[in-house]
Amino acid sequence: MKLTLKRLAILVGLIGLAELALAQELPKGYFRNPMDHDIGLSATFAEFRANHFHGGLDMRTGGAIGKAVYAAADGYVAKVSISPWGGGKILYIKHPNGYTSVYMHLDSYAGAIGREVLKEQYARQSYSIAKLFAPDELPVKKGQLVAYSGNTGGSGGPHLHFEIRSGGLEDMHTHSRAYNPLLFDLPYNDRIDPVIRGIRIYPVGGKPFELGKENELKVSTPFYLGIYATDAAEGSTQRNGLHRIEVHVDNQMAFMYTTDAFPVDSSRMVNALIDYRHYIDTRQAYLLTRALPGAEGEWIPIRQGDGIFRFESGGRHKIQVRVYDIKDNLAERTFTVDADEEIIRCPIFSGEAVKYNEPFNLQRPACWIQMAPHTLYADDFLDVRSVDAAPYSAPLVTIRPTVNDIPPDKAYTLSLKAKATPGIDPTKVVVALVGTKKLTAYSTSHSDGWHTAQVRDFGQFTLAVDTTSPTVAPVNFSESKPQKGNTIRIKIGDNLSGIDTYNCYLNNQWILAEYDGKTATLTIDTRSKLRAGRNELVCEATDGCGNRTRKTWKIIK
Numbered sequence: 001m002k003l004t005l006k007r008l009a010i011l012v013g014l015i016g017l018a019e020l021a022l023a024q025e026l027p028k029g030y031f032r033n034p035m036d037h038d039i040g041l042s043a044t045f046a047e048f049r050a051n052h053f054h055g056g057l058d059m060r061t062g063g064a065i066g067k068a069v070y071a072a073a074d075g076y077v078a079k080v081s082i083s084p085w086g087g088g089k090i091l092y093i094k095h096p097n098g099y100t101s102v103y104m105h106l107d108s109y110a111g112a113i114g115r116e117v118l119k120e121q122y123a124r125q126s127y128s129i130a131k132l133f134a135p136d137e138l139p140v141k142k143g144q145l146v147a148y149s150g151n152t153g154g155s156g157g158p159h160l161h162f163e164i165r166s167g168g169l170e171d172m173h174t175h176s177r178a179y180n181p182l183l184f185d186l187p188y189n190d191r192i193d194p195v196i197r198g199i200r201i202y203p204v205g206g207k208p209f210e211l212g213k214e215n216e217l218k219v220s221t222p223f224y225l226g227i228y229a230t231d232a233a234e235g236s237t238q239r240n241g242l243h244r245i246e247v248h249v250d251n252q253m254a255f256m257y258t259t260d261a262f263p264v265d266s267s268r269m270v271n272a273l274i275d276y277r278h279y280i281d282t283r284q285a286y287l288l289t290r291a292l293p294g295a296e297g298e299w300i301p302i303r304q305g306d307g308i309f310r311f312e313s314g315g316r317h318k319i320q321v322r323v324y325d326i327k328d329n330l331a332e333r334t335f336t337v338d339a340d341e342e343i344i345r346c347p348i349f350s351g352e353a354v355k356y357n358e359p360f361n362l363q364r365p366a367c368w369i370q371m372a373p374h375t376l377y378a379d380d381f382l383d384v385r386s387v388d389a390a391p392y393s394a395p396l397v398t399i400r401p402t403v404n405d406i407p408p409d410k411a412y413t414l415s416l417k418a419k420a421t422p423g424i425d426p427t428k429v430v431v432a433l434v435g436t437k438k439l440t441a442y443s444t445s446h447s448d449g450w451h452t453a454q455v456r457d458f459g460q461f462t463l464a465v466d467t468t469s470p471t472v473a474p475v476n477f478s479e480s481k482p483q484k485g486n487t488i489r490i491k492i493g494d495n496l497s498g499i500d501t502y503n504c505y506l507n508n509q510w511i512l513a514e515y516d517g518k519t520a521t522l523t524i525d526t527r528s529k530l531r532a533g534r535n536e537l538v539c540e541a542t543d544g545c546g547n548r549t550r551k552t553w554k555i556i557k
Contacts (some may be wrong), residue, residue, distance in 0.1 A: 078093065194329060205343075206343070214316075231243075231329075247289060288307070291513040356376040359371065385397070394418045
């Protein structure tokens with residue numbers, strides 16, 4: 001591979017201009033630390049995750065729930081969003097400079113914010129809400145207590161997830177851009193160098209292998225690289241994400257990746273940047289130098305060509321991998337490559353050809369697949385196979401790409417049709433992904449014998465029948481004993497289509513029950529709600545197929 005001086009100047013110039021423009025754009029010192037202790041991170045901005053970049057900073061709270069959370073700057077509460085999944089309890093504060101600070105996995109909201117949230121939940125009779133506020137409804141000042149940290153939604157442990165965004169609020173994933181909060185000069189200490197944990201060589205068309213400890217190797221060309229590196233800092237966990245990764249060939253930059261900001265609705269493209277299958281198997285995220293045509297944009301790595309290295313046979317080349325954290329602490333690895341004779345590999349791919357930038361439509365007796373353009377990241381072949389399976393001659397359909405083993409960027413339409421449905425209510429039928437231990441059901445519509453879902457996976461799919469009602473069981477109370485404490489907990493669950501709706505009533509009045517999706521538990525605050533003597537508690541749960549369970553208990557105070 002040969003880089004001309006002109007091309008090198010353009011490459012480095014683009015990098016420099018991009019970093020300079022962003023540095024000039026961001027207001028330094030405008031935002032404060034949203035917590036009252038030093039920032040320690042359990043996850044950094046834009047870390048690689050399956051199906052998304054990490055959109056902010058995960059600030060450690062010492063494993064505790066209920067730590068004070070403060071407004072990062074003057075502004076107003078623009079939105080609250082509550083869900084058993086994802087970010088859990090979320091607060092959005094809009095600031096006069098056009099940015100929005102976002103606080104996720106909260107345990108509760110403070111003061112007037114909490115009162116407005118509770119009022120909205122009772123008005124809608126729903127735990128899950130999303131509400132926009134006008135600028136004059138809930139103004140806040142920089143440093144004002146606005147919430148308490150928690151572990152709600154999809155959180156893996158108590159912490160505060162903090163973001164800084166620009167763009168729309170109506171849908172948190174539309175027209176919104178996430179920025180690295182540390183670029184706004186939040187106080188953060190990091191004097192620890194990153195660690196390069198692995199480098200993989202990917203011969204085109206061949207099997208990848210680890211570089212290992214050797215610093216000299218012979219490689220057949222063409223090939224590309226995968227780099228796995230992590231960062232640590234004072235008070236932070238030891239395997240956080242990096243800020244920048246560079247590859248230099250013969251002292252000239254050939255690849256540079258950094259993500260200071262990204263469009264939130266493009267976050268899923270992370271799957272095309274890493275060795276996705278290796279990440280799923282090992283949780284080691286190897287950033288790949290190669291490019292896929294459907295994964296391009298302002299935040300995609302800057303590469304020399306397509307990121308694949310092509311050397312003339314017999315040549316020796318020096319490759320340097322450099323990784324930097326946000327404070328420019330550096331780790332590097334240098335090795336030399338003796339270019340072996342080029343091996344022309346012509347793998348044979350079978351299946352249905354798909355052009356990534358064109359629509360795709362495949363209809364067979366048992367299945368119907370419809371994809372919009374840019375569902376895939378590159379041209380591929382789909383291996384589509386089907387056999388009959390239980391419960392009623394339903395198809396068992398396998399859909400897999402044979403070139404790039406990466407999930408689709410967009411959802412596509414999958415319709416399945418059973419050969420026979422004697423006595424089966426079609427509304428109880430769901431399209432399901434077959435896993436190693438369980439089925440994962442999708443919301444399914446029905447028409448003319450076809451059962452249709454929007455899926456964002458490849459794998460093995462089938463039709464399943466859900467006629468089983470949800471389970472509803474008490475956790476910390478009994479009808480035979482007086483109730484102790486101020487909370488009632490109820491376990492709810494479903495065997496297939498999942499809980500769709502639930503409601504709880506205390507003495508014939510709707511009562512708020514907070515739903516934790518991780519533990520499938522409802523929690524009811526009974527303070528000032530239980531009356532002396534016997535109380536009637538009712539819990540109703542309905543799954544995605546309309547199966548319903550209603551339980552009634554007598555609670556003694």
